[in-house]
Amino acid sequence: MESEREDAVQPKPITCKAAVTDIVVHPxxxxxxxxxxxxxxxCHTDEFSRSGADPEAKFPCVLGHEATAVVESVGKGVSTCAVGDFVIPCFMPECFAEDVQARTCGMCEGYEKLKTHLCGKIRQFTAQGVMAADGKPRFSLKADGSPVYHFMGTSAFSEYTVCHQESVAVIPRDAPPEKVCLLGCGVATGLGAVWNTANVEEGSTVAVFGLGCxxxxxxxxxxRRGAREVLAIDKNEKKFDLARHLGATKCINPAEYGDRPIQDVIVELTNGGVDYAFECVGNQHLIRASLECTHKxxxxxxxxxxxAKEVSTRPFNLILGRTWKGSAFGGWRPRTQVPQLVQKYLDGEIKLDEFISHRMTLSEVNEAIRLLHLGDGIRTVLKVTAD
Structure with a gap:
């Protein structure tokens, strides 16, 4: 009788829509x-992977990694959340203290010393589109039962998905889900690149390449950090008004300077270069410019x-004291810090509403991709299952 009661509450497979087809999401x-x-x-990364430029993307897969959700069911041993919790699934997992102490991967020592937020324990599986428990995906095609892989450990373009508990951040129930979903990647990544990775100081000069999310x-x-000068660089001048609203002191269209390298323009405008620069496009020439426009x-x-391409610069640019850094998800430890970012939004300390330019449904995802290619708008939010 006891086993019958347990079987009655065991999660069952769910058949649902995943963007353009029907899949089965297993317990x-x-x-x-x-x-x-x-x-x-x-997010641009979804399209980057869909295009085939991402060598790690494993197909067929369910894309999407910037979302809000509610917990439907949990597996054995889950301690980070409970059924009914509102959550943000995070493509960057945050491991447990006991795993760090046990040195479960090569990142643990640096993680413990706060040198990194990267977790290799879960990453080795999410990079393959599978789950750690058995090395298999939890998705299959409804039509023939063939496997469908996960994307970045999240796969948000599905009515239901399965994540590792290390990748789920519980958020306040009063947070508007159609807005705070942006803290699953885009806005959180930009905030953290400035606050955590570069650690911009008050009174600094800053250049930002690319005025997407x-x-x-x-x-x-x-x-918000009190930068004295913030240069916003983009060829799409439609984005300049919002950039100024968010704090840009000068907006620059590189096309106005012909063939002149934009880094030379910035160095001239800022008396030798800016203190900090951020490349947010994914263009190898601008990545180089983001180093060379900074002050020696x-x-x-x-x-x-x-x-997807290699980048280069003359070694002398580094020898003269410049530093090149990279930032993944802004350096945040998501289970702990994403809820803090949500609270900052609720307290009026950061803006999110202004980033949402289009609202659509999951069935319109291809139109959202078309708008992304046109550079029309900032972020398209897709209604997936919300009433």
């Missing part, structure tokens, strides 16, 4: 969480945009 195994996606936003979040973060002796260029 969570040990350490896993099955969640119902409420809203998901389209991440770049505009960098502009906002620099303004102390300038820091931070690469945030995803790029």
């Amino acid at each position: 969570p195994k040990e350490g896993e969480v099955r969640i119902k996606i409420l809203y998901a936003a389209l 991440v770049g505009l979040a960098c502009v906002q973060a620099a303004q 002796g102390w300038g820091v260029g931070t690469v945030v945009g995803v790029c």
Whole structure:
């Protein structure tokens, strides 16, 4: 009788819509969480992977990694959340203290010393599109039962998905899900690149290349830090008004300077270069410019945009004291710090509403991709299952 009662409450497979087809989402195994996606936003990285430029993307897969959700069921041993919790699934996991102490991966020592937020324990599986419990995905095609892989450990373009418990951040129930979903990647990434990775100081000069969601979040973060000058660089002047609203002191269209390298323009405008620069496009030429536009002796260029090509600069640019950095998810430890960012939004300390330019449904995801290619708008938020 006891076993019958247990079987009665065991999670069952769920058939649902995943963007353009029907899939079966299987129950969570040990350490896993099955969640119902409420809203998901389209990020450039989704399209980067869909295009085939991402060598790690494994197909067929369910894309999407910037979302809000509610926990539908949990597997054995889950301690980070409970059924009914509102959550943000995070592509960057935050491991447990006991795993760090046990040195479960090569990142643990640096993680413990606060040198990194990267977790290799879960990453080795999410990079393959599978779950850690058994090395298999929790998705299959409804039509023939063939496997469908996960994307970045989240797969938010599905009505339901399964995540590792290390990748689920519980958020306040009063947070508007259609807005705070942006803290699953775009806005959080830009804020953290400025506040954590580069650690911009008050009175600094800053240049931001690319005024998409991440770049505009960098502009906002620099303004919040008290930067004296914030240069916003983009060929699309439609984005300049919002950049100024978020804190840009000067907007620059590189096309106005012909063939002249934009880094030379910035060096001239800023009496030798800016203190900090952020590349948020994923263009190898702008990545180089983000280093070379900084001041010799102390300038820091931070690469945030995803790029499939190799980049280069003359070694002398580094020998003269500049630093090149990279920033993944802004250096945040998501289970702990994403809820703090949500609270900052609720307290009026950061802006999110202004980043949402389009609202659509999951069935319109291809139109959202088309708008992304046109550079029309900042973020498209897709209604997935929310009433």
